[in-house]
Amino acid sequence: MGRAPCCSKIGMNRGPWTPKEDTLLMNYIEAHGEGHWRSLPKNAGLLRCGKSCRLRWLNYLRPDIKRGNIGPDEEDLIIRLHSLLGNRWSLIAARLPGRTDNEIKNYWNSHLSKKVKNSAKNVQNNHKGASKCVQVPNRRQKKNDDQDSSNGEMIIKTKVHQPKAVRVSPFSITRNNSIESMVSGSSSNADGNNNNNGLDHAEALNCPWLWSDHKDADINGGEALVCENNHSDFVNDYDDACYFSCQNYSETTENMLDKIYEEYQQLLEDENELPLDSFVKSLLI
DNA sequence: AATAGAATCAACCGCTCCTTA
């Protein structure tokens, strides 16, 4: 089934935004708030696609945006989160206050990927055969990585969780009655596929990722993420359970970033140890 | 000073997911 384009491109401005366009967009959002991107350009008097407006606002015009000067702490966290999450830029960005997925993605591609690659090579040279945690490639990357491997470049892989993050509204949870019902595989994912493969809890817990990608999500009304692997879905609403949420800036940046990473790691370590009920409760606390 | 190649990053594209009627 094809889809109509998000907007007619005829007569639309493209390319870099002008200060005038920025002002129009900012004024409109100040007055009316975010959202309704499709109709926003028309209402704001902009000759831009709604997607373009959204991107401009989210990545550059939002008042809480930090630009440039990615510090060593942030850099370190990006690298570590990337080793856990892969190219889930929005998830990574959600844990770096003021940073956008686009900025992190660009920073990774231009700086960090090389850095990581070089350090991986050093590790290989120093410890031949030693295990190193590197990202699991996504579909497109995999092809290239396979080619790298075939060129004789050894890529050492350890278990990396690569959940497919899917936005889920609280309604999804209600529909399926309980988290446990989802864990047991009785829910359908967004593709409409029923994932009930007769999995037991241990299998389902292979992927307990539930991180909101919205800083202001709340436990009842916020969005949550569903992890999706080959076998199971798992749903929870988690964001406010993070005591180091992005709203808590009282801690030092360094401590906060470390805690973010530690919690992600802890989730991974715990997933195969906790009984289901305990695990679910730990996420909801 | 001029040029070429590399690096950077804002913006676009296509796809997927969620919601709604």
Next chain:
DNA sequence: TTAAGGAGCGGTTGATTCTAT
């Protein structure tokens, strides 16, 4: 149940800037 629209995400592109020669 299903189709369509809105929104978000990750990959890619291309213009601009930087650096080396």
